[in-house]
Amino acid sequence: MxxxxxxxxxxxxxxxxxxxxxxxxxxPQTGPQPRTPSTWRTDTAERAALREAVEPASAPIPAPARYPLFADELDVAAHREPGQRAPAIYAPEPPAYLDDEEDADDRRGSPPWLVWAILAVVLVLVAFAGVWLLFSPSEGRSGPGTGETLSVPRASGGTDDSPSSSGPSSSGPATSEPAAPGEAVDVASSATAVAPRTAPPNADAFGNRTTYDAANMLDGLADTCWRMAGDGTGSELTFTLSSSTSITRVGLINGYAKNAFVGGHNLNWYLGNRRVLMAQWIFDDGSTIDQALRATKQMQTIELSSTVTTSTIKLRLVSVSSPGGGRSARDYTAVSEVSLVGVPSA
The missing domain is CATH 2.20.28 (Rubrerythrin, domain 2)
Incomplete structure (x- = not known):
């Protein structure tokens, strides 16, 4: 077949x-069965040949990226056609700025009322601290390093009626030059003083012993004083001159003219202690002169209407203030310095 x-x-x-x-x-044995007349024209014995699957070629692996080298530029320039320009290099465009509204939103880190609230709290704290320093009670101290030593210059003559101011000094009491015969000088430094009562000594913040003897009124230092406990109204201080003197002017610093700095606090002893408000000067012949005093740490003097020759002078405390308030409050009557100006007898 x-x-x-x-x-x-x-x-x-x-x-x-x-x-x-x-x-x-x-x-013929394995061939397809005869088709019926109705289907033999639509069927076919042809079949597509089976082909083996072919694996696609893998794509080439790109070389790793690297920074352009100077040799690359030379190679490009070598292959560039004559007259052809090198491609322009443009800097990257800067980032677009936010518009005004968005920029304002970014700057708006915190609500505006927060700044005012913080300022208000700070002001309240500062005010509270000031009130506390003025009125809170506490032990005051004085001593070296707590303030400057104030010396009171002694008068060498003249008739100036204005209070003399104390200036800072670290070398001790001011000394006056020898006066010519017949010239008025301050004779307080050569006098002696006696007080009816004197406060006991105590220790300052640095452990230094502090005294309040009557002689402190004659040492030329405004930050030392005589003082007594309580109200000194009616007390008399007696000053004995080294010789009979024709007095023309007298005066005093009517309180404890010293400041102390303790723990960052300024303690004003002048305002804390009692002060002399009215004084009376008494001389050997019985004549007197009254002196009204202001609230100042400066020396306050008064001229005599006529010269008085005397060897002793008494200072009567006619009126005394109440103690001050706050941390420096002390119930003591104090006088820092006296001034006795006149012409000593030959």
Missing amino acids: TTTCASCGSEVGDAPSCPSCGAAVLS
Whole structure:
């Protein structure tokens, strides 16, 4: 039985495939069954040959990126056609700025009322601290390093009725030059003083012993004083001169003219202790002169209407203030310095 190829019509014999076209040849035993007249025109015995799957070629691996080298630029320049310009290099555009509204929103880190609230709290704290320093009770101290030593210059003459101011000094009491015969000088430094009562000594903040003897009124230092406990109204201080002197002017510092700095606090002893408000000067012949005093740490003097020759002078405390308030409050009557100006007898 001759077998022909259904594709090309060539004789294939018993070969399993057509030697001409390579199509598979079906033997009569295994061939397809006869088709019915209605389907034989629509069916075909041809089948597409099976092909082996071919794996696609892998894409080449790109070389790793690197920064351009100077040699690359030379190579590009070498292959550039004559007259061709190098490509322009443009700097990257800066980031666009926010518009006014967005920028304002970014700047608005905190609500505006918060700043005012913080300022108000700070002001309240400062005011509270000031009130506390003025009125809170506490032990005051004085001593070296707590304030400057104030010296009172002694008068060498003249008739100036204005209070003399004390200036800072660290070398001790001021000394006056020898006066010419017949010239008025302050003779307080050569006098002696006696007080009816004197406050006991105590220790300052640095452990230094502090005294309040009557002699402190004659040492030329405004930050030392005589003082007594309580109200000194009616008390008399007696000053004995080294010789009979024609007095022309007298005066005093009517309180404890000293400040102390303790723990960052300024303690004003002048305002804390009692002060002399009215004084009366008494001389050997019984004559007197009254002196009203102001609230000042400066020396306050008064001129005599006529010269008085005397060897002793008494200072009567006619009126005394109440103690001050706050941390420096002390119930003591104090006088820092006296001034006795006149012409000593020859």
